[in-house]
Amino acid sequence: MLYAAQAQPPTAQLSAVQCRLFSPTRSALVVNKLDRIECSELQDDDAQSLVLVCTVPVHGAVAAIQPVHLPHHDTASLVVLTTSLRLFVLARAADQPYTLETVSSISIEEPFGRLDDYQSILVDPQTRCLAVHAYAGLLRVIPLVEPATAARSMHVGEPANDDDNEDQAEVAAYPDGPINLDHNFSVRLPSLLNVHCLAFVNSDSGMAPTLACIHTDHTGSRVLTSIRLDLAEKDVLPGPLEPQTLTDQGSEVIIPVVEPRSLLIVGENTITCVRVPTSSAGLPTSPTGRTTASPHGWLTRPLPVARITAWAPMTEDEILLGDIYGKLLLVKLVYRKSSNAEQAITDLHVTDLGDVSSLSLSSFSGSFLFYVASRFGDSQLVRLDRRSNADADVGAEAELQLVASYPSLAPIIDCCLVEDEASGSSRLITCSGAYKTGSLRVVQRGVGLSEMAALVVPNVQRLWSIPEETDNGTTSLLVLGSYAETRVLRISSSRNNAADLDGDGDDLDIEEVSVLPFADPAAASATTIFAGALGDHHHLVQVRSDGVAYSSSRGDETTAVRHWKSSSGRKVTAAESCCTAQDGASSSYLLIAVEGGELEVLRAQGGELVSHGSHKFAYDIASMAVGQIGGRPVVAVGLWTCQEVHLLAVPAFEQFATLSVDSTYLICSLAIDETPSSTSTMTTTTQDGNPSRASTLLVGLGDGSLLAYDVDSQQQQQQQHSYAIRSRSNKPITLGTKPLTLANLDGGASQGVLALSERPTIVTSVRNRLTYSSVNLTDVVAAASLRLQPQKDGTTESPSSSSLLAVATSEGVVLGQLDAVRQIDIKTVPLDEDEPRRIAHDPKRRIFGVVCSRRDVDRLTGSQTVTSSVRFVRQDDYETTATHVLNEGEEAHSIASVAAGESTFFVVRVPLPDRFREGAEKNRKPLPCKQVAVWSISPEGELTSSATWSGAFIAYMLARGPSPRTLIVGDALRSVTLLEYVPPASAPMQAQLKELGKDYRARYMVAVEALSSRGGGLQRIIGAEADLNMFTLERDAQAGARDLADAGVLSAQGRWHVGEVVSRFRPSALGGGPKGVSPTSTTTTTYVQPRLVYTTAAGSIGVIAEVDTESGRILSSLERNLRSVLEPVGGLDQEAFRSYHSDKVVSPSAGFVDGSYVERFLDLSEPEQDRVLAGRSEPERVDVTREEVIALLEEMARTH
Incomplete structure (x- = not known):
């Protein structure tokens, strides 16, 4: 069974409209992204970006969207048409904000x-x-x-x-x-x-x-x-x-004008204003009934030669036009009143405003702010800056300003996967974009870190962040702890608004400072166990093995360093600080773990640290973590020997829960997830109506695995709570092979818990389920969050804070900002308006060969010039090292990296025009598309024909077969053929391409790749065709021995409707992990093996994984039962959408599981999940527990 899921949904924006969808006073931007509808809003007039407020998944491809604002409704409705010819209406739900519901649907x-x-x-x-x-x-x-x-x-x-x-x-x-x-x-x-x-x-x-x-x-x-x-x-x-x-003859856009009633007809090189009469009488016609010349009064003006694909009204007399190359034009209507007091359009002024993304539609958003939706590149939010001189020339008074950009991978023409040896993960390099917006995109599973500063400070083992109030706002002290010394850095922002940090190191002010108690000679050379602040940051504390050193400050005055030692004289092993609030007053405490299982709590009082209580455990304390559970400050304590975690209230040390960890590995670290309840914790009510809250307790083990537990707090009476701990899964998640260290992330784009092993992972709780996002860093030993907030200076109304992350590696300390937590991280490599078409990778020289084309249009004549070139891009920094421009008339179609001995070559296929064939150079060989040829290449780069096969109609693509010396041919008409290369038996003989099997169906192939071979001589192939389907074929080498009619036949196995044009399959997995760790590693018997990554023309990235028979049966049953619980949008049935469609023939899907759909089970409430597992009848019941299903789906989700 194959499991197909999206790692990145389609990013192409096919259209965008603006309407008052959720509020009578606020406009929403509605964007069509093929398989979903996204609604965004501007939060205020000065907002610099759009905020996504609603996403509507659609089981199909959206062909058109149009808002309708009825007079008796205060908000608009959306009328949606899909390519499956389903028409439905979406309207605002009355009981839920920012929610759309289907109110009518027909076919x-x-x-x-x-x-x-x-x-x-x-x-x-x-x-x-x-x-x-x-x-x-x-x-x-x-x-x-x-x-x-x-x-x-x-x-x-x-x-x-x-x-x-x-x-x-x-x-x-x-x-x-x-x-x-x-x-x-x-x-x-x-x-x-x-x-x-x-x-x-x-x-x-x-x-x-x-x-x-x-x-x-x-x-x-x-x-x-x-x-x-x-x-x-x-x-x-x-x-x-x-x-x-x-x-x-290029006219294909009609723009209606309200007053006077007219039409603007936009062509390739002209724009014409047509006055619409109230009746058809009086117009001159030819004998055929058609006017043959422009009637009197038609107004025509020239345009720069373009193919206009989008328009939007800006004011009553101004219209924006955009062409497919991203050229933006402003058309101004010039009016004049006639003798009968009616207005007439007397002229059209056309102004070139500049270039934006290749347009599919531009939607005006008010205040000269408009949205540029693009299916060929990044979409943009652009402001048109209008000068105050209204009488000046239009071009002189308008200037484009880019407000925000929204990345898009579409269309993905080609891609390659590159293994990162250091992190064990894979990077997907895509050829994305078209026209003037082409670029390479580096796609990696996980979260990126935008580096802002790098400090060469070796051997740092621990990091702590301490907020510091100064006259210049809130800065942070970063304490660097190593075995032999402790150093302190003061970090502040040089900008008025810290949220504007753009990744440049010049935005940060970093200096090493001497601060007590860390500047004390005895303290500086000691190993720091913990560093922090107590009492509104007035007490700085340094915890060492021999005790606590601290100093207090009031204004500019700092007291001398004082010390606290355990009354028992034993060594300190761990420490944490926490803050409590009661009756409007806050108190801060320092928790100290001492050898012998003793836990002491200290409180800052009168400039001193005084003992506030203690608690004795049966075994030594291995780790501690503090946090909030049910609104109460608690400490989680992990013990040696007994493998127990105790939860105690602070500061009274009231023990209210004990957890036994079923593992033989040491409890290395603990963390309490404090993500806001709207996204992470479950909120229910008890039988008596009191609130019940759940937080997440994370336990990191010594083998690199993670355990997660829900801690429910139920308030029974005043000041009394009861707690219940339940495991999210009885199977630990393996995040590495080294002992796991957990650290809470504070604010910013990323919130959750950072787990450190070979590769850092952010653990977040979204809709009551844990998600794991790898951070694209390696060799991280410690991390700490910092918050910066500049002082209000009068120029900024409310200076916002910025969250930074400091990470320590073996080479030093890196400061940066984490990107938003999402499934994948995308970086852009611009190519100076070149369109990347094909890409190949040379692993030996660590370089990419990228085939590019460049289209230049003469705006006066309309002639288009296409120049083809091959760029060589370094793998390390993605810089272009060299460019080879092809001859005039040549256009490269494909590229491959070939090794010949110690030499490697990039082989480029270039179809030659007829006029160049006779004078072709010796290393340029003609290759007709109807023939498949095998060539040998010498270390000097000489090509020699070895074998040919002429059974293709149009050999559209080639791929390596499922076994050595086999080749898969994807044909534009004759589906798939499997060939075998048979080397010559002796020198005079020629090699052969032997046909092993063929799919005899008529399919227009767009992508093909080999799946892994099975036992018994079974060879499997996966393909995608132009009807937007995906299918699998199988060849049984022993079939001919059983039945001669089955010899040479590729039998059909699985079939599934993708709904998008698949551009490429690549073997391997998008995820990955450290060496020896599977990307889906859990202690479970489930077999999950990622096989392929596929890309589409709409910009989506998918993963195909193989699961064992039992897991496939469970997943298929879930997919079937979910259809009766999840209400489809627009009456679109998921089963009908995923059925195999081919020229009036529809067949049910088989052999595939819709992973993106099945994983929606994790977002359901527990009663809904029980309904899914129960099914509509006894035969549909899924005979596994809800916890087992959740564990299986979380494991499957980690494949993408």
Whole structure:
């Protein structure tokens, strides 16, 4: 059984719209990301970025989104069309903020219709109807108006027909409720079969809804025409514009203008303003019924040659245009009042504003702030800075400012996986972007650290951060502890707003300081066990094995160093500090662990540290951690010998819970997760209505494994609590092989617990389940969080704090900011507007060969020049070391790294134009796509043909086979063929490519790769085709011996609908871990082996893993039962979506588990999880416990 899950969902933004979706006063930005809809908001007018507030997963591909704001609703609804021809309406849920629910859903599929390339949803400006265009020559209309309104609009100047009352009643069946899609009808458009654009003409309530259309007729000419929609008669009437052949044959955008009623027709090199008459009478026509020249009054102005793909209104007389290359244009309408007091457009001013990302749609957000959604690169939030001189030239008074950028991997054309020997993880290098936004993206599973400063301080073993209040705001003291010395650094921000730290070391002020008690000669040379502050930071303490050294300060005065020693005279082994609050007063305490199992608590009082109590354990204390459980400060104490963890209240040392750890390894460290309850802890109520809270206790063991426990606190009576500890899983999670050290992270983009072993891992609690995100660092021995907050200086209203992370390695200390905790970390490598097309890796020289193409457009003539080159990029720093530009007319299609003896070469396939074939150089060999050839390469780079196979229609791709000397051929028509290379038996003979097996189905392959071979001579292949499916094939070497008809046949095994175009399979795993540690390592018998990583044109990254038969059965049962519990959005069925689709044939999926869907089980409440496990009947019951299922799914989630 194969487990397919997304490590990164699609990042391509196909469209974006703006509407008042959640609030009548606040606009939301709605973005179509293919398989989900994301809604974001600007928190305030001065916000510099968008905040995601809602995500709607869709079981399908979203083709179009359009907001509809009905007059009787205070918020808008979203009408959504999918590629499976499902039309549904999303509206704000009344009982839950920032939640959308489906209010209506229908299928508009026509069994014998021909799907059109142009699919869209249009809304009448008067909100009288919706028009959905999905099929060629067919329009689906959904009326939205009252019967009387429909009659007035459809029959201007005519009395309403009483016979139509029944139809009009259907039109207005639900006039005051949500949009009802059930009341619809279809109209034929027999002359509009090749539509490029449709748009409603702005009209008043006295005119019927009017559509303008650009289409291609039978002669190949672009034609502008119009139609009227008769909602009462459910018919189409002639529109006010007669068919008009457009001179600009690249015209494909219609922009309606409100006043005067006009249309802007945007082509490749012109923009034309067309006045829309109130009737069609009086227009000159040819004998064929079509005007052959521009009617009088049409206004045409030149444009820089471009393919306009997006537009957005900015003001009443200004419109933004964007082309596919990212060119942004501003069109200003010049008005003049005519003699009859009507406005007329007399001129169009076009201004080039500059370049942004390659546009798919731009949505204006107010205050000259607009959003640039892109499917070919990063999306952007851009501000148009307008100068105060309104009479100046438009170009002189407008300037683009980038406010925020939102990374996108789409489209991923090619990729390669590179193993990092130091960390044991894999890096995925993708060829992403198109047009002017191409780049390499370095994708790594885990969290990145933006380095801001690196200090060469070797042999640091421990780090502590101490906040320090100064006249310049809040700074931090960073205490560096080693075996022989203790050093102190003062770190502050040089910026007014610490949140603006951009990764430059110049933003930080770092100096080594002499601070008591650490400056004391005796203390500086001792090994520090703990460093911290007590009593509002007035007491600095240094805990050593012989006791505690401390000093107090008031203002600029610092007392002499004082000492505290244990009354028993024994050594101190561990220490922690904590703060409590009672009756509005706060107290801080220092907890000291002394040999012999004694725990003492000290309190700062009158400049002294005085004993406040003690507790005696049966065994020595191995580790301690402090935190909050149920709103109470507690200390967790781990003991030697007995493997127990005790929870005690501070400072009374009231012991309320004991936990026995089922492990033979030492309890090395403890941590209490203090992540806010909204994201991590469970909040329920007891039977008496009192609140019940749960925190997470993490236990790090000596073998590098982690145990997690939920600690429930239930308040029974005043000041009385009861606690219950339950294990999240009876199987520890292995995060390394070295003893595990836990440290709490404080604020910033990352909150949770940092687990240190070979590779650091951030443990966070999201929706009541633990997630593990590796930090892309190695050789980390200690870590500490720092918070900086500059002083308010009058220029900044509220200076914000910034959270930094200090990590100690064998070479020194690194300061930086952690990126947001997510599944993968993405870095961008720009290529100076080159488009990366193919990539290969040379591991010996640690260099990448990247095939690039560059498109330059002459804005005057429209001619496009394509230049192809090969870049050589270093693996260490991703800098381009050299570039080889190909000859004129050559365009590289593929590249491979080949080793010949001690030499390595990059082999590039370059199809030669006919005029260059005769004079081709000796090392340029013709390779027809219908033939597969094997070439040998000498150490000098000489190519020699070895074997050929000519059985392909178009050999679109090649991949190594599942066994040595085998080759997989993916054909553009003939599916998959498995070949074997047979070397020559002797020198005069030629090698052969022998056909071992073939899939005889007609499939257009887009990706192919080998799966691991099974026992018994079974060879497996996985492929992806243009119908957005994924399938597996199997060859049985012994099949011919049993049945001759099965010889040479690749039998079909699994099938699954991906919903995206797969661009590449790569063997290996995206995750990884230290050597000897599996990326899914747990102490369980479940077999989980990551096999492949795949990428798609929409920018998503997926992982395919193989699971054992029993686990596959459980996961398949969960997937089936989840369909009856999870309510699908828009009535889209997950089972139907994942079914195999191929040219009118739909087959149920088999051999695959939808991992992203199954893992939603972890987000359900316990009653819902029980419903899933119970199923709808006894045969559907999953016969395992909920804890076992959660452990299995968490293990599967770690594969991606």
